[in-house]
Amino acid sequence: xxxxxxxxxxxxxxxxxxxxxxxxxxxxxxxxxxxxxxxxxxxxxxxxxxxxxxxxxxxxxxxxxxxxxxxxxxxxxxxxxxxxxxxxxxxxxxxxxxxxxxxxxxxxxxxxxxxxxxxxxxxxxxxxxxxxxxxxxxxxxxxxxxxxxxxxxxxxxxxxxxxxxxxxxxxxxxxxxxxxxxxxxxxxxxxxxxxxxxxxxxxxxxxxxxxxxxxxxxxxxxxxxxxxxxxxxxxxxxxxxxxxxxxxxxxxxxxxxxxxxxxxxxxxxxxxxxxxxxxxxxxxxxxxxxxxxxxxxxxxxxxxxxxxxxxxxxxxxxxxxxxxxxxxxxxxxxxxxxxxxxxxxxxxxxxxxxxxxxxxxxxx
Amino acid sequence: xxxxxxxxxxxxxxxxxxxxxxxxxxxxxxxxxxxxxxxxxxxxxxxxxxxxxxxxxxxxxxxxxxxxxxxxxxxxxxxxxxxxxxxxxxxxxxxxxxxxxxxxxxxxxxxxxxxxxxxxxxxxxxxxxxxxxxxxxxxxxxxxxxxxxxxxxxxxxxxxxxxxxxxxxxxxxxxxxxxxxxxxxxxxxxxxxxxxxxxxxxxxxxxxxxxxxxxxxxxxxxxxxxxxxxxxxxxxxxxxxxxxxxxxxxxxxxxxxxxxxxxxxxxxxxxxxxxxxxxxxxxxxxxxxxxxxxxxxxxxxxxxxxxxxxxxxxxxxxxxxxxxxxxxxxxxxxxxxxxxxxxxx
Numbered sequence: 001x002x003x004x005x006x007x008x009x010x011x012x013x014x015x016x017x018x019x020x021x022x023x024x025x026x027x028x029x030x031x032x033x034x035x036x037x038x039x040x041x042x043x044x045x046x047x048x049x050x051x052x053x054x055x056x057x058x059x060x061x062x063x064x065x066x067x068x069x070x071x072x073x074x075x076x077x078x079x080x081x082x083x084x085x086x087x088x089x090x091x092x093x094x095x096x097x098x099x100x101x102x103x104x105x106x107x108x109x110x111x112x113x114x115x116x117x118x119x120x121x122x123x124x125x126x127x128x129x130x131x132x133x134x135x136x137x138x139x140x141x142x143x144x145x146x147x148x149x150x151x152x153x154x155x156x157x158x159x160x161x162x163x164x165x166x167x168x169x170x171x172x173x174x175x176x177x178x179x180x181x182x183x184x185x186x187x188x189x190x191x192x193x194x195x196x197x198x199x200x201x202x203x204x205x206x207x208x209x210x211x212x213x214x215x216x217x218x219x220x221x222x223x224x225x226x227x228x229x230x231x232x233x234x235x236x237x238x239x240x241x242x243x244x245x246x247x248x249x250x251x252x253x254x255x256x257x258x259x260x261x262x263x264x265x266x267x268x269x270x271x272x273x274x275x276x277x278x279x280x281x282x283x284x285x286x287x288x289x290x291x292x293x294x295x296x297x298x299x300x301x302x303x304x305x306x307x308x309x310x311x312x313x314x315x316x317x318x319x320x321x322x323x324x325x326x327x328x329x330x331x332x333x334x335x336x337x338x339x340x341x342x343x344x345x346x347x348x349x350x351x352x353x354x355x356x357x358x359x360x361x362x363x364x
Numbered sequence: 365x366x367x368x369x370x371x372x373x374x375x376x377x378x379x380x381x382x383x384x385x386x387x388x389x390x391x392x393x394x395x396x397x398x399x400x401x402x403x404x405x406x407x408x409x410x411x412x413x414x415x416x417x418x419x420x421x422x423x424x425x426x427x428x429x430x431x432x433x434x435x436x437x438x439x440x441x442x443x444x445x446x447x448x449x450x451x452x453x454x455x456x457x458x459x460x461x462x463x464x465x466x467x468x469x470x471x472x473x474x475x476x477x478x479x480x481x482x483x484x485x486x487x488x489x490x491x492x493x494x495x496x497x498x499x500x501x502x503x504x505x506x507x508x509x510x511x512x513x514x515x516x517x518x519x520x521x522x523x524x525x526x527x528x529x530x531x532x533x534x535x536x537x538x539x540x541x542x543x544x545x546x547x548x549x550x551x552x553x554x555x556x557x558x559x560x561x562x563x564x565x566x567x568x569x570x571x572x573x574x575x576x577x578x579x580x581x582x583x584x585x586x587x588x589x590x591x592x593x594x595x596x597x598x599x600x601x602x603x604x605x606x607x608x609x610x611x612x613x614x615x616x617x618x619x620x621x622x623x624x625x626x627x628x629x630x631x632x633x634x635x636x637x638x639x640x641x642x643x644x645x646x647x648x649x650x651x652x653x654x655x656x657x658x659x660x661x662x663x664x665x666x667x668x669x670x671x672x673x674x675x676x677x678x679x680x681x682x683x684x685x686x687x688x689x690x691x692x693x694x695x696x697x698x699x700x701x702x703x704x705x706x707x708x709x
Binding site for chain 2: 082085086091097151156214229311315330
């Protein structure tokens with residue numbers, strides 16, 4: 001009796017594109033019909049989108065009249081090519097906008113550099129960011145080195161959005177670590193007070209926190225303590241950020257087996273060594289996906305500051321299309337602002353994905 | 365112990381006295397003159413015709429011109445003496461009370477609760493805005509009553525929404541109200557056909573109609589006035605000197621219009637004043653500024669910089685602007701409107 005051993009190929013034989021297409025999308029008549037209908041639908045949407053955004057669109061600056069005569073035509077990117085400086089720099093004085101541009105680029109470079117593992121040390125990272133903020137402040141605020149002074153009130157556009165985001169993250173992160181540690185304190189009154197503070201702040205909407213810090217605080221605090229509205233809002237936002245981030249870090253810590261800390265104790269490590277070398281690095285690795293999430297949310301929610309009268313990139317976009325000449329091109333302006341947000345948020349999440357691969361989150 | 369108590373008491377008394385003198389200091393006019401610059405309300409974005417940003421990021425609009433006029437009246441010229449602070453709608457009252465801004469010139473209607481509960485002081489109104497409806501022309505509606513059984517788009521939570529509801533109730537009109545959070549959304553929904561008519565502040569309505577995607581001719585602004593809103597300049601209550609400056613600034617702009625004084629011919633008028641009153645008005649003879657604590661040629665400086673009220677109107681929302689809004693009820697009394705200058709004696 002000859003034994004029939006079924007032959008199992010180690011790998012499926014290589015298919016060419018046609019057979020692959022056929023087996024996946026045109027296997028039966030019904031499959032073919034569904035495929036064709038959906039492909040036609042997607043192609044139609046893509047075609048009209050490309051037609052609107054590229055083929056029929058008007059790109060030349062100051063071509064508002066051309067767009068107006070042809071309102072059923074494509075997008076009027078002319079509004080962007082004429083008024084992009086308002087979106088990027090807001091109300092910053094026109095002749096000085098190069099300063100705002102450089103400051104913005106410096107901030108982005110610092111952010112990119114701090115993503116490189118070489119900078120991840122307790123000395124280099126703070127040094128890099130302090131230098132970055134100093135350059136940003138001197139350029140934007142002026143008043144030194146013959147630069148004309150521009151008060152915070154006139155900062156705006158993308159530079160302001162990036163500044164708020166960077167300052168909130170930088171202030172919020174250390175605060176979050178402190179909050180998380182206090183919350184895990186073995187002294188019950190510290191842990192409970194911290195838990196209460198975190199829960200109270202988390203139960204308030206961000207908008208009301210910003211409003212309180214921007215507008216109510218000057219009535220309560222003595223004159224010299226208030227500072228500019230911009231910095232008050234950043235402190236309030238950082239506090240809000242820290243409370244959420246503290247809970248994320250705590251989640252990362254709780255995922256660690258208790259044996260880790262016990263082993264560290266058994267080795268005779270002190271509190272700060274245990275936290276610094278054993279607990280926090282692992283907690284951050286565990287908490288990486290929600291942390292990136294938190295950063296993305298923080299970046300997007302910076303646009304809330306328009307409610308308290310800041311000219312961030314969103315408000316600037318509205319101002320850019322909000323004049324008699326360009327009021328018909330609101331959609332184009334929103335698309336442009338949306339693209340700016342997309343570029344930043346997308347690179348942020350791609351960097352998060354790179355970090356996850358590098359640290360092996362999800363594998364170990 | 366006793367000496368300590370005495371010392372504490374003296375210190376507390378001192379602090380109180382200090383606080384009292386601080387509060388009684390010259391008022392906002394003195395503060396502004398001392399600071400050397402006026403903090404005026406801007407906008408967080410733009411409000412068509414009243415506060416917009418040009419290609420170079422400079423503010424312009426009716427409200428902005430009034431800020432400029434005020435600064436020019438106080439300091440001789442607005443350049444270097446005026447800061448337009450971007451302010452949202454929600455933030456304008458607290459910002460005024462906390463001193464972030466000196467005055468609110470931001471198309472703000474005179475309502476009873478603002479006047480009484482919020483402790484604000486209104487100047488004489490400088491603009492009358494009506495709430496009106498714009499309907500699709502092919503509906504053939506001539507009045508809002510013709511829209512009975514239809515649907516109306518309106519901005520949510522505004523005084524417009526409340527006025528519209530009252531109007532429909534009193535006139536026994538049954539219509540469905542669709543509400544929207546912001547102006548762009550409201551306008552787009554109307555143009556996409558979500559509702560038969562859109563109710564908004566008339567100047568915004570006219571500004572939006574110009575840009576109707578299917579052409580302005582396909583939309584008509586119905587003549588019914590749902591409610592009138594009187595827009596004034598707002599200062600904190602209990603500061604009569606500062607309020608006087610606002611009122612006389614507006615009056616000066618109207619006075620110049622009555623007399624035909626414009627930014628272009630103001631120098632001729634100053635050289636050859638046609639009357640004793642105009643001579644006083646332009647600061648040739650003393651009095652017009654002294655009484656307010658300003659320089660006597662403050663009205664001259666103002667007119668020189670921004671022109672009279674007609675010029676401000678035309679440049680920003682009237683014939684000289686893309687909006688081309690007829691001035692209507694906002695004209696002077698001698699042209700069928702409701703505005704008039706006060707008497708200069």
